[in-house]
Amino acid sequence: MTYVDQKESRAVSSWPELRLEDWTATRETLHMWLQIVGKIRLAKAPMVNHWWQVPLYVTPRGLSTTSIPDGERHFEIEFNFCTHHLTIDLEGGERRSVPLEPKPVSQFYAEVLGALGELGVEVSITPYPVEVTSTTSFEDDHENASYDPAAAQMFWRQLVQAGRVMGIFRSRFIGKVSPVHFFWGAMDLACTRFSGRTAPQHPGGAPNVGDWVMVEGYSHELSSCGFWPGGDGEGMFYAYAYPEPTGFPEHPVAPQGAFYYPDGGQFVLPYETVRTSADPDATLLAFLQSTYEAAAITGSWDRAGLEGDPLRRGASR
Structure with missing residues (x-):
């Protein structure tokens, strides 16, 4: 779908x-x-x-x-x-x-x-x-003491645009799905879909975070996407699956410019690729949808029972 x-x-x-x-x-x-x-x-x-x-x-x-x-x-x-x-x-x-x-x-x-x-x-x-x-x-902490108001405002505007499109993507799922929310630990905007099945216990390993925190966060099989102002360039959009199904990294995704990053175990798409495209919304939606399909297809999710058409659901309003 x-x-x-x-x-x-x-x-x-x-x-x-x-x-x-x-x-x-x-x-x-x-x-x-x-x-x-x-x-x-x-x-x-x-x-x-x-x-x-x-x-x-x-x-x-x-x-x-x-x-x-x-x-x-x-x-x-x-x-x-x-x-x-x-x-x-x-x-x-x-x-x-x-x-x-x-x-x-x-x-x-x-x-x-x-x-x-x-x-x-x-x-x-x-x-x-x-x-x-x-x-x-x-x-x-007396060292971190900088605040550029113009940069802070532009970052917020990045979140506004990313969150708006991620909200469209979120509306297409009728299974368990998180809000589009900002996790201050890693400083990323995220949205997560769940297959409905439990997941193997997460091994933990995040810096300065108890393993039990990660176990709770990843208790169920999921496909997650988001925007992170890190890496290089202008930041990046990401998508990953936990647990990662066999064949997930090799599954074709869109748009051109998206790729699988083995060290991070995720697909990434540079923010700049979205920003400079002729249609940023469509470019980002293609990435979100195709990376979700990579998880759902290789992970054998019940897509018929989990996906829905928000345009059809809202037709009677």
Whole structure:
């Protein structure tokens, strides 16, 4: 079942150009800031399978935790990349704001916890980053202190475009599928489909992450895709399967320029290939669909029972 020929895709002129080398320092600082806020959500939100309670979500302004419970009330934290403030909104209307500007991670950490304290929100997090090789605690990180507002905003706009198209792709699956959400550990926007079958226990091995975390995340057979602002060039789109079926790496995928990266165990497509194509939406959808089919076909998924046509389902609206 393919949809890449449907007329729902459109050329978009708002895919920003942002070379990794031009915002390395800002990216590394922002990554730590995102981890601090993500860990606050992790500490407060009830557990959901595959850690789906911890990601952030793309908004018309930036990235948000969405509503977080605090006893009988709720609060929300949002990175606003339009005004360049971190806002903390408490149920009832009270707000605190932290400027997004060049400052050490240690200062950002203290300011965020201080703002939460002013709102009466008590929270304790493990003050160390995960899924990176650094073991410097947030309170001792005085080195990462860069913030280029233009680069941060362009990164958010990359997420807006990628998330929009990934949302179209997500709508074509009626089986278990994750939201399109931003995992602050690896700093990637992801969406994951599941076959419905359990998976062999994951071996773990992610830097500064307990193996039991990966076991929960990969408890069931899946096909995952996403956008990561890493690697080289302007970042990349990726797609992988767990467990990887026999024949998955050799399965043909689209578009031209996509390839299998053995060291990462995934197909990749440079962001620049999508951005510069005549129809970015169609180019990315071709990658998402064909790499999913690589997993579903070689993994013998029940495609008839898992896939659906969102245009047909929405015809009666």
